[in-house]
Amino acid sequence: MRIVGVLLALVGWLIPVVGITMTQSTSARFILALVGIAVTLYAIMGVLNKAHLKNAIWKS
Amino acid sequence: MKFRGRMRTTCLCAVTILLLLCGLAAWAQSQPAPAASAPAAAAPPPAPAMDQPLDVKAAAPPSTDDLTAKGDPAGTSTGTVSDVVPADSKKGLTLADVVNQAGQNRIAINFVWTLVTGFLVMFMQAGFAIVETGLCRAKNANHTMMMNFMVYGFGLFAFWVCGFAIQMGGGGPYATLGGIYPLTSEKVITVLGHPWGLFGMHGFFLSGASYDVGAMVLFLFQMVFMDTALTIVTGGCAERWKYAAFAVSSIFMGAITYPLFANWAWGGGWLSQLGANFNLGHGYCDFAGSGVVHAVGGITALAISMIIGPRIGKYTRTGASNAIPGHDIVIVLTGCFILAFGWFGFNPGSTLAASGNGALRIGTIAVDTMLAGCTGSFGAILYMWIKYGKPDASMSGNGLLAGLVAITAPSGFVNTVGAAIIGLVAGVLVCVSVEFIDRKLKVDDPVGAISVHGTCGLWGVLSVGLLADGKSNYGGSWNGINGSVTGLFYGDASQLIAQLIGIGTLIGAIFSLSYVAGWIMDIIIGQRVSAADELEGLDIPEMGALCYPEFVLKPETVAGTAAAD
Numbered sequence: 001m002r003i004v005g006v007l008l009a010l011v012g013w014l015i016p017v018v019g020i021t022m023t024q025s026t027s028a029r030f031i032l033a034l035v036g037i038a039v040t041l042y043a044i045m046g047v048l049n050k051a052h053l054k055n056a057i058w059k060s
Numbered sequence: 061m062k063f064r065g066r067m068r069t070t071c072l073c074a075v076t077i078l079l080l081l082c083g084l085a086a087w088a089q090s091q092p093a094p095a096a097s098a099p100a101a102a103a104p105p106p107a108p109a110m111d112q113p114l115d116v117k118a119a120a121p122p123s124t125d126d127l128t129a130k131g132d133p134a135g136t137s138t139g140t141v142s143d144v145v146p147a148d149s150k151k152g153l154t155l156a157d158v159v160n161q162a163g164q165n166r167i168a169i170n171f172v173w174t175l176v177t178g179f180l181v182m183f184m185q186a187g188f189a190i191v192e193t194g195l196c197r198a199k200n201a202n203h204t205m206m207m208n209f210m211v212y213g214f215g216l217f218a219f220w221v222c223g224f225a226i227q228m229g230g231g232g233p234y235a236t237l238g239g240i241y242p243l244t245s246e247k248v249i250t251v252l253g254h255p256w257g258l259f260g261m262h263g264f265f266l267s268g269a270s271y272d273v274g275a276m277v278l279f280l281f282q283m284v285f286m287d288t289a290l291t292i293v294t295g296g297c298a299e300r301w302k303y304a305a306f307a308v309s310s311i312f313m314g315a316i317t318y319p320l321f322a323n324w325a326w327g328g329g330w331l332s333q334l335g336a337n338f339n340l341g342h343g344y345c346d347f348a349g350s351g352v353v354h355a356v357g358g359i360t361a362l363a364i365s366m367i368i369g370p371r372i373g374k375y376t377r378t379g380a381s382n383a384i385p386g387h388d389i390v391i392v393l394t395g396c397f398i399l400a401f402g403w404f405g406f407n408p409g410s411t412l413a414a415s416g417n418g419a420l421r422i423g424t425i426a427v428d429t430m431l432a433g434c435t436g437s438f439g440a441i442l443y444m445w446i447k448y449g450k451p452d453a454s455m456s457g458n459g460l461l462a463g464l465v466a467i468t469a470p471s472g473f474v475n476t477v478g479a480a481i482i483g484l485v486a487g488v489l490v491c492v493s494v495e496f497i498d499r500k501l502k503v504d505d506p507v508g509a510i511s512v513h514g515t516c517g518l519w520g521v522l523s524v525g526l527l528a529d530g531k532s533n534y535g536g537s538w539n540g541i542n543g544s545v546t547g548l549f550y551g552d553a554s555q556l557i558a559q560l561i562g563i564g565t566l567i568g569a570i571f572s573l574s575y576v577a578g579w580i581m582d583i584i585i586g587q588r589v590s591a592a593d594e595l596e597g598l599d600i601p602e603m604g605a606l607c608y609p610e611f612v613l614k615p616e617t618v619a620g621t622a623a624a625d
Binding site for chain 1: 252253254334338339340362366367369370372374375376377379501502503553554556557560561563564565567568569571572575576579
């Protein structure tokens with residue numbers, strides 16, 4: 001799951017970076033940037049952090 | 061009767077004549093002077109040749125006999141034409157000598173400014189050291205101080221070997237520091253039809269052509285910024301991080317992680333060129349490093365904190381958070397003042413100039429910095445006072461730091477109202493973030509580094525895209541785009557998009573790089589100390605000596621946390 005989380009975070013980064021090469025529209029670029037940030041935040045908080053909390057030291 | 065009548069008439073006539081004379085005088089003054097007959101246009105004097113000797117005596121240099129006898133108490137005879145050194149003493153002083161001296165004076169002013177502000181930033185290491193140590197328990201004080209002490213050396217060494225070259229090797233020429241022309245070698249790839257600057261390729265070991273006076277000034281200034289980012293991580297991972305793992309991690313961050321993002325933002329890399337290549341404002345703008353320094357540090361701290369896990373006793377078996385207070389609030393708040401003082405070097409120094417190219421804005425930048433710190437502390441103290449009934453000291457200090465972190469990126473581009481707003485939002489944001497990271501994410505951060513530097517650093521990056529007022533002018537352009545940096549509220553939405561891409565890069569690319577590097581280090585050398593060492597305190601097991609050997613420290617066991625369940 002950790003690898004999935006890292007890959008998803010990278011995908012979130014690449015969404016706006018690739019997106020700005022494909023559209024000149026300010027609105028579209030703005031939405032792509034927000035979508036990318038949301039995907040990355042989900043990857044960090046929802047996937048990676050959850051994977052760590054499964055084996056948290058305070059659960060043992 | 062006749063006499064009185066004659067007198068009255070005479071007076072009236074006199075007054076009338078007087079009034080007429082006054083009117084005539086006023087009329088005469090209002091009339092334009094008659095045009096003198098224009099002389100024939102004289103031929104302009106020939107331009108002085110640059111290499112012809114000047115008549116120095118006409119500048120009335122002071123007599124050395126007079127100075128020897130009387131000195132110069134008023135300072136009116138010190139610093140004259142006599143102090144301009146001719147290139148050829150036999151020929152004498154020429155116009156070329158004077159012009160060259162003016163150029164050298166400008167660069168010398170900029171050198172001194174950049175170096176002195178760099179020295180202030182270096183002193184911030186002391187501030188970070190005592191803030192972090194004060195917020196940790198006494199049994200870990202030696203270890204925490206030593207991390208902050210040696211991060212200076214580890215980071216400096218890594219930066220000298222390759223970090224500076226990766227970061228600044230391709231960003232030149234640097235006009236305010238005399239050009240530094242060897243630092244103009246950037247690795248650029250073309251993908252999807254667009255150029256992407258990735259890293260610099262000149263300046264390793266500061267040798268070869270980068271053995272240059274301007275390069276030395278730039279290296280010192282950039283190095284102290286890099287070290288700030290590295291020291292942030294020690295706070296987030298304190299009280300359970302192996303010293304060896306800290307050392308390796310710091311060297312990696314100083315050599316690779318920090319310089320990579322810094323190149324993209326400051327070294328001519330792709331983020332700074334978003335304006336030139338994609339019409340996104342002036343590209344990613346980060347005046348002094350809310351993103352480059354603070355967010356990189358905070359995000360790396362988040363990555364490694366997640367890997368090494370929370371301190372023993374931080375959370376109960378049900379996941380409830382226990383407060384683990386620090387041992388010395390005096391040094392925490394003193395450290396905050398030291399940091400605030402050093403920030404006068406951090407932000408104003410980022411002009412890399414005190415002469416020319418809009419550099420006189422250094423006063424505005426300094427005032428913006430002070431104001432944001434002030435309102436940051438207000439935001440935090442009010443939040444804590446209202447919510448918890450007490451003005452919490454450690455959060456007030458963190459609020460000051462949050463404001464300073466947040467203003468770092470926009471400091472060169474906003475007015476004082478914008479600065480105050482940025483700081484106030486940061487002060488509240490840091491409190492909310494600390495609660496969220498601690499209670500919802502259950503990531504343990506002993507000093508609040510992730511919230512102060514990560515969260516508020518990202519807010520600082522975003523605020524450039526909102527509040528940059530378009531009034532700054534640093535030589536007429538920024539990142540190669542003419543005009544002043546302008547945010548959404550002042551008319552440029554595309555600048556906000558450039559900032560959002562920067563934020564996405566920080567939390568996507570830099571977090572991933574830091575996480576993978578930390579994960580590999582954990583597999584190879586292990587990041588976390590043993591439970592026994594952690595409970596005893598890291599001073600003896602890791603450092604071999606207590607910070608406070610004469611004090612009897614309160615024993616701490618797992619049973620202490622069981623009582624909190």
